[in-house]
Amino acid sequence: MGTSKRLKFDLETDAIGKICKALGHPVRIQIMTILWKRDCRTCGEIVELIPLAQSTISKHLLELKKANLLKVKHQGKKIIYSIEADKIQTLKTYLSSYLSTIEISEEKKTTILATTRKSKGANSHLKKYNYQFPDKKGNQIAV
Numbered sequence: 001m002g003t004s005k006r007l008k009f010d011l012e013t014d015a016i017g018k019i020c021k022a023l024g025h026p027v028r029i030q031i032m033t034i035l036w037k038r039d040c041r042t043c044g045e046i047v048e049l050i051p052l053a054q055s056t057i058s059k060h061l062l063e064l065k066k067a068n069l070l071k072v073k074h075q076g077k078k079i080i081y082s083i084e085a086d087k088i089q090t091l092k093t094y095l096s097s098y099l100s101t102i103e104i105s106e107e108k109k110t111t112i113l114a115t116t117r118k119s120k121g122a123n124s125h126l127k128k129y130n131y132q133f134p135d136k137k138g139n140q141i142a143v
């Protein structure tokens with residue numbers, strides 16, 4: 001078994017990496033959105049708003065908690081989740097400074113925003129890559 005290479009980054013870069021990794025799943029982004037709209041919710045309240053199993057929501061909450069994006073407060077048997085605003089501010093500051101350094105030419109802006117695509121059939125986009133698929137009867141297509 002080999003050894004893995006570990007690079008050392010500054011604290012801010014590590015913090016941004018953990019935040020982005022935690023927010024790398026659509027359910028976690030949805031949880032953060034729900035908490036942003038109304039802070040201090042229980043897992044049960046979040047489950048009512050997101051149609052997933054309670055155990056699934058709990059696992060996503062745990063990942064957000066590991067990244068220090070959530071504050072946890074115990075009230076009897078209930079656990080109340082709220083957003084850790086300082087971490088969100090760190091991400092906001094980083095993204096604002098990063099995005100201010102990027103310049104996109106006017107020509108590329110239209111390319112990025114353009115979404116027109118010509119489609120002649122269900123798999124027409126595959127033809128340009130010359131993919132070979134078996135036919136419907138289970139026979140292989142001859143190459």
